[in-house]
Amino acid sequence: MKPLLYAIGPLLFDSLGVIVFAVLLALHLDLVTATIAGTAAACGVVxxxxxxxxxVAALQWISLAMVLFSAAATMLTGDPRFVMVKxxxxxxxxxxxxxxxxxxxRYVPPADLPLVGDVMERFGFxxxxxxxATAAANLVIAYVFTPWWPAFIGIVPLASKALLFAVHFTIVQLVGRARTRRASKLEICAAQ
Structure with a gap:
């Protein structure tokens, strides 16, 4: 349970502004309120x-800059197409x-990095x-299936991240355990 908490904490923290924005849109709050709340959450994280x-992690700075930029553009233009493309x-x-x-x-304990660092690097890609893929799907939904966009943006990005996180976490745990067992067997064989 401890590795899960270690991994999920920074992930939720880094994505807090986007999560707040998406949840408020899914709850059918107006765009301005969702944008202001997302901006406040992203600023709060930094x-x-x-x-x-x-x-402050690079992704947190990028998230904050994008939330501030998009919030300003949303407030100034009020153009729903910009909001959908954002x-x-x-x-x-x-x-x-x-x-x-x-x-x-930063999502694994430093002691585990030598054991699963290569797996973490692959999952980074x-x-x-x-x-x-989410960026492309958002554009398609925004322009071809416009009425579905609020449901899409409120559900799909967060759900896809949660699913990938579950797969990622599970694989890292399985690989880490397998490598630890293999190293223990090699140590036992070497001692004999």
């Missing part, structure tokens, strides 16, 4: 990290940031791919 004297822009930028090697290292 300020909390700064107040604790911790480094998540695709955010997902593309976040996906591009996820292409950096080692960005997932899988996460980037999911972000790119």
């Amino acid at each position: 300020l909390f990290e700064i107040a604790r004297g911790r480094a 998540p695709s822009i955010v997902y593309l930028i976040v996906g591009a940031a996820m292409l950096r090697r080692g960005w997932m290292n 899988i996460w980037a791919g999911m972000m790119f």
Whole structure:
């Protein structure tokens, strides 16, 4: 249970602004309220990290910048097409940031990194791919299936992240345990 909490805590924290925005849209709150709440949550995450004297992760800065930019554009234009395309822009930028090697290292305890670091690196690229796919799906839904967009944006991005997180976490745990057992067997054989 401890590895799950270690992994899920930063993931939820890093995504808090997007989660707040998506949940409020899914609850059919108006766009302005959802945008303001998402912006406040993203700002709160960065300020909390700064107040604790911790480094703010690159994805947190990107998330904050995109939420602030998109919130300003939403408030100034009031154009619903911009609002519908905005998540695709955010997902593309976040996906591009996820292409950096080692960005997932903060989601595993430092002691486990030598054991599963290669798996975490591969999943970093899988996460980037999911972000790119979500960006494309959002554009299709926004322009071809416009009436479905509020339900899509309120459910699919969060659900796909939760599903990938579950798969990712499970595989990392299984690989970590298998490698630990294999290392123990090798130590026993070497001792004999």
